[in-house]
Amino acid sequence: MRLLFVIFCSLCAVGAAAANLRPLRIGVENNSEPLSFVNQSGKIDGFSAEFLGEVARVGGFEIKLVPGPWRFLLDEFHAGRIDALANTTRNDERRKDMDFTIGHAF
Numbered sequence: 001m002r003l004l005f006v007i008f009c010s011l012c013a014v015g016a017a018a019a020n021l022r023p024l025r026i027g028v029e030n031n032s033e034p035l036s037f038v039n040q041s042g043k044i045d046g047f048s049a050e051f052l053g054e055v056a057r058v059g060g061f062e063i064k065l066v067p068g069p070w071r072f073l074l075d076e077f078h079a080g081r082i083d084a085l086a087n088t089t090r091n092d093e094r095r096k097d098m099d100f101t102i103g104h105a106f
Contacts, residue, residue: 023062026052027073027082036086038067048086 028036028048039045044067056063066073066082076082 023064024056024084025064025066025082026084026086027066027068027077028052028086029070029073030067031069036067052086 036048
C-alpha cells in the first residue's frame with residue numbers, strides 16, 4: 001500500500017501543476033494486457049487505466065490517456081506531446097531524461 005501512496009502523491013503533484021492548464025497526457029501501451037490494452041469498445045482499459053483514472057479523480061485533475069505502441073509513445077514523450085509514460089521499465093539509458101516513481105507492478 002505504501003508504494004501506491006508514493007505513486008499517488010507523485011501523480012497528484014504533477015496533476016495539480018497541470019490542472020489549470022490542460023489534461024495531463026499519459027502514454028499507455030495499447031497491447032500490454034492486463035496493464036493496458038484497447039478493449040472491444042475501442043477504449044484503453046486495464047490496471048493502468050483504472051489506477052490512473054482513480055488517481056486523477058481523487059487528486060482533482062484531468063488526464064488524457066494516449067494509447068499506442070511503445071516506440072510511438074516514446075517518440076511522443078521525447079517530443080513533449082506526452083507528459084508521462086505508464087509502466088516504463090527503468091534502465092540506465094532512460095534515467096538520462098526520465099524520472100521514475102517506485103515500481104508498483106511486478
